Amino acid sequence: MRFRPELDPLRPYRPPHLAKELEADRGPAGYVKLTMNELSFGPLPGAEAAVRESLARANRYPEREAAALREAVAAANPGSSTANVIIGNGSSEVLSNLLAILERPGEIVYPWPSFSLYPAIARILGLESRPVELTAEKAVDPEALLAAVTERTRAVVLCNPNNPTGTCLPLAAVRELAASLPEEVLLVLDEAYYEFVSDPAYAGSHELALSTPNVVSARTFSKVHGLAALRVGYGIAPEPVADYFERVRFPFSVNAPAQAAATASMREGDLIRKRARFVIEERERLQSAFAAAGYDYVPSQGNFILAKIPADLFERGGVLVREGEALGFPGWSRITVGDSGENDRVIEAISAR
Ligand code: PMP
Numbered sequence: 001m002r003f004r005p006e007l008d009p010l011r012p013y014r015p016p017h018l019a020k021e022l023e024a025d026r027g028p029a030g031y032v033k034l035t036m037n038e039l040s041f042g043p044l045p046g047a048e049a050a051v052r053e054s055l056a057r058a059n060r061y062p063e064r065e066a067a068a069l070r071e072a073v074a075a076a077n078p079g080s081s082t083a084n085v086i087i088g089n090g091s092s093e094v095l096s097n098l099l100a101i102l103e104r105p106g107e108i109v110y111p112w113p114s115f116s117l118y119p120a121i122a123r124i125l126g127l128e129s130r131p132v133e134l135t136a137e138k139a140v141d142p143e144a145l146l147a148a149v150t151e152r153t154r155a156v157v158l159c160n161p162n163n164p165t166g167t168c169l170p171l172a173a174v175r176e177l178a179a180s181l182p183e184e185v186l187l188v189l190d191e192a193y194y195e196f197v198s199d200p201a202y203a204g205s206h207e208l209a210l211s212t213p214n215v216v217s218a219r220t221f222s223k224v225h226g227l228a229a230l231r232v233g234y235g236i237a238p239e240p241v242a243d244y245f246e247r248v249r250f251p252f253s254v255n256a257p258a259q260a261a262a263t264a265s266m267r268e269g270d271l272i273r274k275r276a277r278f279v280i281e282e283r284e285r286l287q288s289a290f291a292a293a294g295y296d297y298v299p300s301q302g303n304f305i306l307a308k309i310p311a312d313l314f315e316r317g318g319v320l321v322r323e324g325e326a327l328g329f330p331g332w333s334r335i336t337v338g339d340s341g342e343n344d345r346v347i348e349a350i351s352a353r
Contacts, residue, residue: 006123013116017320024320032345034314034336035322037163037193037304039226041275041339043261044268047227050260062256069259072266073234077206080236084210086245089253091192091220091233096121098188098216098235099155101244106154111140113328114159115190127154138298138306138329139167142177155186160205161193164327164334166300171202178208178215186241187215193302195224195276196283206236213238221258223303224276225265230258279303283337289347304336309350317349 015021015035024033042048070082077084088094099108099121105128110118112131119129132148135141145156158177161168169177178187194205194217209217218235222228232254237245254262265272283300290297290307297307311323311333319342324332335346 006126010120010123013326015326016323017315020320030318032319032338032342034338034342034346035320036228037223037302037334037336038228039223039275039279039303040342041226043226044265044271046268047225047261047265050264051230051257054257054260057256060256062252062254062259064251066254066259069232069234069254069263069266072263073236076266076269077236079207079210083239084236084242086216086235086237086242086249087254088233088235088249089258090222090231091190091218091235092117092121093231093253094218094233094235095157095188095190096125097245097248098186098218098237098241099125099127100248101241102127102154102186105152107150107152108155108157109145109148109153110157111145111159111162113164114157115163115192116327118157118159128152134162134165134167137167138165140169142169142173146177146180149181149185153185155188156181157188157190159190159192161197161301163193163302164304164322164324164329165298165306166302166304167298168197168199168202168301170199171205171208174205175208178212181214183214185214187212189215189217191217192220192223193304194219195272196279196303197301198280199301209236209238213240216241221262221265224272224279225262226275227258227261227265230255230261232258232262234262279337282340282343286335286337286343286346289350293350295350304334306332306334308332309335313352314346314349317345317352319345319349 020031024031070085073085074080074082107128107130108122109130122129132144206217209215216237221232295309314321322334
């Protein structure tokens with residue numbers, strides 16, 4: 001067979017302690033798993049009930065347009081209509097479909113280190129990659145991003161807050177970046193962690209996608225909604241972008257239980273915001289503990305913290321975290337903010353040096 005040679009360097013990502021992570025996923029285990037920026041609580045009760053109800057109709061294909069889900073997303077994002085809502089099998093698929101609609105040949109520009117999926121999707125979809133270094137403070141440098149844009153650039157992908165650093169470009173700076181980019185370049189805001197941003201001014205970020213023809217805001221049900229297993233992502237996009245997106249979207253890519261759960265969860269804005277506040281408080285508690293123990297960390301706006309603490313210190317305390325080496329920060333670790341008990345274990349682990 002003749003495989004595409006550009007796929008040769010791609011390898012599935014295997015964390016070094018995969019067996020222990022799977023053990024932790026199976027239930028009460030010796031290890032606490034804080035490796036994947038998941039939420040440590042289950043879905044909201046209403047979302048769980050909606051899944052159960054949808055199973056009775058599992059003989060039927062899912063609702064083709066996911067109308068209820070789109071309506072719930074539009075209602076939660078003032079100023080948008082269902083024509084602005086795009087959906088996918090996780091925000092990973094939303095990002096992939098967004099890049100699939102852009103003209104070839106071309107390249108994507110993105111800050112680096114960031115989410116490893118960007119260069120991988122680009123390679124799979126036949127786009128080139130142009131990573132742009134973060135600043136010394138591990139933050140995004142919008143001017144450097146702009147300077148990296150060339151005639152071949154089809155999209156700038158901005159992870160905001162950035163995984164794994166947790167830094168967040170303020171909305172005013174994102175707006176300025178959007179205004180300075182050529183109109184043919186799509187600005188993809190990957191806002192997987194946006195509910196954890198504590199700056200109230202960031203809340204209306206989706207409006208940028210409604211007022212600017214080349215901005216899309218991509219979000220997920222995998223984090224604050226606690227629905228990672230169901231794989232649902234969405235985005236707010238200008239109508240022409242949403243229209244092209246629909247051309248490449250696989251029919252039924254968001255399954256029926258996932259549509260039901262996401263719709264129910266999106267309608268519970270107050271409960272979701274309460275969860276986000278809990279995570280933010282716990283994030284501050286962990287950061288204070290790191291500071292008190294004399295460890296360097298990057299103040300985070302996500303549900304995770306990048307800290308200059310070796311991963312094996314956590315592991316000795318029964319806590320699995322993501323080793324910084326694989327994320328571009330050797331000697332550092334990315335710690336997901338868990339529930340109170342899990343976060344207590346994190347604090348115990350760093351106290352036991
Ligand atoms: N974007 C970022 C920045 C992420 O960290 C993740 C998950 N780790 C995703 C997108 C993808 O999430 P999902 O496909 O589960 O929505």
